[in-house]
Amino acid sequence: MVTSRLKMIKKRKSFAKKIINPKPRYIEKRGYRKIGVTVERSRRKKRTFLISILLIILLPLLGLILWQGVRITKIMLKPFDLALGNFERNTTWKGKTQLNILFLVLSSLDKKTATVENIYLIEVDKENENLRILKIPNDIDVDVAKGMGEYRLDKVYALGAIQDKKENMTLFKDTIEKNFAIPIDRYIAVDSSFPQFIDDSINFNQKELNSSAVSDLLKNNKNILNGISGVFNILKLKEESQGYISTNLAASEFLLFGSTLGKIEGEKLSYREFSNDLYTETEEEDEKHKQLEQIKLDFFIQTNFYDYLVRQERLKIKIYNATNTPQIASKASRLISNMGAEVIDLSNHENEKVSIIQVSSDMANSETVKRVRDAFRATIKIVQIDPIERADLKLIIGENWSFRMEGTIGENE
Structure with missing residues (x-):
């Protein structure tokens, strides 16, 4: 009795499995194609064929793109030849400054x-x-x-x-x-x-x-x-x-x-x-000589070739001569004025080997400070500026810039 009961349960389970997961049956034939699983296989073959065609087309294209990318990278990374007596860049230009x-x-x-x-x-x-x-x-x-x-x-x-x-x-x-x-x-x-x-x-x-x-x-x-x-x-x-x-x-x-x-x-x-x-x-000894008119030239530069960001900020700058070369602060004043800043005073300072910019922390990132730093190869020193001080920053001309311009040592101005 128990045995027959178990056999009946097994038959029911087997029947339930067939209902849930029926075996594929080929109901109808149309030429070589069979309905059911055969149709699904046919679709898979089509997809595989299309993917193969796309890969055949895309792989050479991807290879070409990769080759061009490598070539462009090589061109980009290969530097130009440098001129005799090349001078180094201080920073990389990113288009935000002149x-x-x-x-x-x-x-x-x-x-x-x-x-x-x-x-x-x-x-x-x-x-x-x-x-x-x-x-x-x-x-x-x-x-x-x-x-x-x-x-x-x-x-x-x-x-x-x-x-x-x-x-x-x-x-x-x-x-x-x-x-x-x-x-x-x-x-x-x-x-x-x-x-x-x-x-x-x-x-x-x-x-x-x-x-x-x-x-x-x-x-x-x-x-x-x-x-x-x-x-x-x-x-x-x-x-x-x-x-x-x-x-x-x-x-x-x-x-x-x-x-x-x-x-x-x-x-x-x-x-x-x-x-x-x-x-x-x-004209001297049948030779013609052209001498620059400094005042007119500076006016021309300040009118037509100023630095637009420096002109916008219009910071006030005090310049110190920290070298033994005479008139070096005056020459620095010309360059800064032509850039578009305002020079308010010239003075002397104890000797410095390298030019220094003294500026408050809130002015340290101004474009004027960056341009002056690059022009004079100066180091920036953050200081506390006296509230009654007229100057926004102080430029101390060191021997590094003096030697570039004059190459000699003289007396303080």
């Missing part, structure tokens, strides 16, 4: 005795998408940095190689800062044999840029410098210009600079050449 670029066309990038055929100061304001260019004549007599005397500007680059020194670009940059009182952040030196610059609109064999050429350059190349394609075009230029260009622009800065050029509208471009009233011309 960038002053010294653009030179040299007779040769390799020769220490190369002459400077053309000189341009390029001021890039990415935030406001402004581009200002000043063409500086290369035949002006200048007071060379490090106390090396008076020479024509086109000869200064070669002076950096005297006595087997390799200070060509550094000496030229310091000489520009000393005479024109404009801080230089980066340089681009181009060999005059460079066949083209972005396109054929400017050929350096002609050794000349002018307002219309620059305007046409930006207008004609506006589209090729923008967007994703612009990135590739800028990188292509970087790759093809190897051997013709020396610069201390980082790869990221070069890319940012190129993309900024692509956004410059015609009215945002300012191109100026030196007018005759900015220098006086004399």
